Amino acid sequence: MGEWDGKMKRLVSVAQEDFVSWLVEGARFEGELSANFATRDRDGDNLWQISIEGKPSLLNLELQLKPDENMGRRMWEYNVDADIKYEQPVKSVVVYLKKPGHPKAAPPYQVKLPNGEVIHTFSFTVIELCKVKTKNLLQRGLKGILPLVPLTQDGQDHDAIEYVIKELRQPGVKKADELLSLTYGLAGLVFENESDKLWLVRRFAMLKDILDESWTFQEIKKEAQKEAYKEAHKEGLQAQRQSLILLTQKYYPALLQLAQDVCNAIQTLEELQDLFQKILQAESELEVRQILLGAKK
Numbered sequence: 001m002g003e004w005d006g007k008m009k010r011l012v013s014v015a016q017e018d019f020v021s022w023l024v025e026g027a028r029f030e031g032e033l034s035a036n037f038a039t040r041d042r043d044g045d046n047l048w049q050i051s052i053e054g055k056p057s058l059l060n061l062e063l064q065l066k067p068d069e070n071m072g073r074r075m076w077e078y079n080v081d082a083d084i085k086y087e088q089p090v091k092s093v094v095v096y097l098k099k100p101g102h103p104k105a106a107p108p109y110q111v112k113l114p115n116g117e118v119i120h121t122f123s124f125t126v127i128e129l130c131k132v133k134t135k136n137l138l139q140r141g142l143k144g145i146l147p148l149v150p151l152t153q154d155g156q157d158h159d160a161i162e163y164v165i166k167e168l169r170q171p172g173v174k175k176a177d178e179l180l181s182l183t184y185g186l187a188g189l190v191f192e193n194e195s196d197k198l199w200l201v202r203r204f205a206m207l208k209d210i211l212d213e214s215w216t217f218q219e220i221k222k223e224a225q226k227e228a229y230k231e232a233h234k235e236g237l238q239a240q241r242q243s244l245i246l247l248t249q250k251y252y253p254a255l256l257q258l259a260q261d262v263c264n265a266i267q268t269l270e271e272l273q274d275l276f277q278k279i280l281q282a283e284s285e286l287e288v289r290q291i292l293l294g295a296k297k
Contacts, residue, residue, distance in 0.1 A: 004097060007185045008063050012046055014175045014182075015144025020050050022145050023093050023125070024059055027052045035060070037081040044078045050091075058082050058090040067100040072109030076122040092124035097151055098190075099130045134160050143173050150187035158199060161187060165207070177210050184211070240272040247279060252288050262296050271295075 012019060020029040027050045035044030046061040060078050064071065075092045082090045094105055104126070111120035129151040137145065137152055138160075146164045149155040164183050168176050184204045191197050204211065241263040248259035266272050275295050282288045 004065055004189060007182055007189075008097065010178070011144075011147055011182045011186075012061070012063070014178050015142075016048060018142040018144030019061065020048060020059060022140060022142055023061065023127075024050060024052065024057075024091050027057070027059070027091075030056070033058070033082075033086065035078070035082075037078070037085065044082075047078075047082055056088050058086060058088050060090055060092045062092075062094045064094055064096050064100065064105075065098055067102060067104045071105035072107070072122070072124070075105065075124045076109050076111075076120070079122065079124070092122075094124065094126050096126070096128045096130070100128060104128075138163060138167075143168060143176075143179065147179055147182040147186055150183065150190050156187070156191060156196065158196075161200070161203070165203070169210075180204075180207060181211055236269045237267070237272065240269060240276060241266075244272060244276045244279065247276065248288070252279075252285050255285065255289055255292060258289070258292050258296075262292050265296065 016032065017029040020027050030049040030051050033047045033049055035047035037043070044060055045063050046059075048059045048061070050057050050059045060075070060082055062071075062075065062078070068074070071094060075094060079090045079092045082088075096104065105124070107122075107124050107126060109120075109122045109124070110118050112118050129148060130153065132152045134149060134152040134154040134157070137149060137155075146167060149160055149164050152160075154160060161183070165180065167173075168179050168183070173179070184200070187200055188197070191200055244263055245256070245259055249256050252259075262275070263272065266275070275291070278291050279288055282291060
């Protein structure tokens with residue numbers, strides 16, 4: 001999930017109680033359990049101890065970005081493993097963060113014999129956030145899931161984001177700075193229009209004093225700085241390649257193809273700049289050829 005992964009893990013970790021209340025009617029969060037099972041090549045995302053009407057149960061929550069045709073079987077395997085390990089019934093939920101496309105998990109999952117006889121039927125819940133009505137999520141009154149609003153049906157509307165900000169700035173909201181930061185981070189992943197992105201940056205810049213205290217916001221800033229550096233470095237590489245090729249084309253046209261091959265192979269701006277200076281100072285085509293061949297090795 002890349003850049004989604006860290007933000008969603010952080011959101012789930014700071015809002016476990018609200019996620020449980022949202023996903024399982026009448027349930028309470030009691031604690032976190034290991035989703036690591038020795039029989040599986042892949043760990044589950046979240047496994048929580050919950051209680052329903054005072055009786056112990058489990059909740060397995062999987063967060064999915066891309067479609068997975070084997071998702072139904074994965075959910076079934078996690079469910080069975082958790083049931084066997086902890087000897088409690090397990091509620092299984094998969095939440096698609098973006099429009100999953102096809103194929104996607106569609107309950108129930110069934111295991112059949114070659115003759116078509118069904119020997120296992122497994123029920124689980126699928127939530128596609130892009131199909132969740134924004135107002136329905138807002139009306140739940142659960143502050144911890146509000147950062148998911150940008151991922152919902154109408155959640156990229158400015159008014160929806162303003163509502164989330166207003167709610168999270170209410171007195172007494174737990175980890176409000178983290179939740180605001182995560183709202184900003186998730187909105188930044190789904191906002192596509194440049195004017196919307198600019199509005200988002202300006203709006204959350206007004207909350208700088210609050211967000212500066214947030215661990216999540218510091219991580220988001222680091223990610224943004226890394227991306228900005230990558231883009232600048234990429235643009236710098238391209239500009240330097242172009243300059244070197246133009247220099248070769250103008251003064252040493254016979255070496256143009258060699259220069260293009262060498263430029264495309266070099267991946268650091270410093271090397272390209274060094275090569276440019278050497279060619280600029282060269283006094284003959286033979287010298288330039290030797291420089292390019294040396295750089296090609």
